[in-house]
Amino acid sequence: MKTTKINKQIYLLEEDEYKEHCNCYLIIGSDKCLLIDVGIGFLNKKKILDLCNGKPLMKIVTHFHFDHYGGYHDFGKIFANKSNIEKNKDVGLKYLCKTDFKNDSFEKIKDNSFQIEASCFKQIGECINLGDVKLKVILTPGHDKTSISLFEPKEKILFSGDLIYDGKLYFDFLDSDIKEFIASIKKVLDLKPKMILGGHNKPIILTKDVYLCKQDL
Ligand SMILES: [Zn+2]
Structure with a gap:
C-alpha cells in the first residue's frame, strides 16, 4: 500500500497490486478517524490502524x-448509500x-x-463528526446510482x-445516468471546493476560472 500525506490530517492510500486502483483517503480527526473507500482488497489494515494511533x-x-x-470484508461495519444498490448488480468483478x-x-x-448490504446503512445529509473535522455526506448519483x-x-x-477526478470520467455504465451526473457536478461546484480529492488520479486544486465555466454544463 502506497501512503502519501496530502496535508497534516489527510493521507492518500493506494493499492499497488491493481493498475486501476482507486484512491482511498484516511482522515485523522482529533477524536475519530475516517477511511473513505476500502479499495479492492489490498489495503494494509495494520498500517491504517497505526496511523489512527488508537482513535x-x-x-x-x-x-x-x-x-x-471490494476490501470491505477486512473492515467490518461500513457507512454507505445502499438506497439504490439493487440497480448496481451488473457492475462488479466482470469489469476486472x-x-x-x-x-x-x-x-x-x-x-x-x-x-x-447486510453491514451498511444510509447516512445522507448528515455530518460525520471526527472532532476537529466534520464532513457532510452529499448524494451525488450519475456515475452510478449509489454515489455519494x-x-x-x-x-x-x-x-x-x-x-x-483528474482523468476520463465515466457516465456510461449500466447503472449510470448522464442527467443525474450533470446535476451532481453542479451541486458539488456550488460548494466552491478549493481542492477535490477524487476516486482516481491526482488531487485537483480549483481556481475561480472553473466556476466561470459552470454555466456551460
Ligand atoms: Zn466507479
Whole structure:
C-alpha cells in the first residue's frame, strides 16, 4: 500500500497490486478517524490502524463499484448509500482484468460483492463528526446510482469518489445516468471546493476560472 500525506490530517492510500486502483483517503480527526473507500482488497489494515494511533476508525464507501468497496470484508461495519444498490448488480468483478494485477494478486480477490448490504446503512445529509473535522455526506448519483461525496467546509475539500477526478470520467455504465451526473457536478461546484480529492488520479486544486465555466454544463 502506497501512503502519501496530502496535508497534516489527510493521507492518500493506494493499492499497488491493481493498475486501476482507486484512491482511498484516511482522515485523522482529533477524536475519530475516517477511511473513505476500502479499495479492492489490498489495503494494509495494520498500517491504517497505526496511523489512527488508537482513535476509533469509521469507514465509508463512495459507491458500490468493486475497486472502491471490494476490501470491505477486512473492515467490518461500513457507512454507505445502499438506497439504490439493487440497480448496481451488473457492475462488479466482470469489469476486472487479470492482466491489470501484479503477480498473482488477481487470484486473491474475494467475490462476495453483495454481502456488504447486510453491514451498511444510509447516512445522507448528515455530518460525520471526527472532532476537529466534520464532513457532510452529499448524494451525488450519475456515475452510478449509489454515489455519494463528502465535503469538509473549513478547508473546502471535496471527496468526490468517481463523480469528479483528474482523468476520463465515466457516465456510461449500466447503472449510470448522464442527467443525474450533470446535476451532481453542479451541486458539488456550488460548494466552491478549493481542492477535490477524487476516486482516481491526482488531487485537483480549483481556481475561480472553473466556476466561470459552470454555466456551460
Ligand atoms: Zn466507479
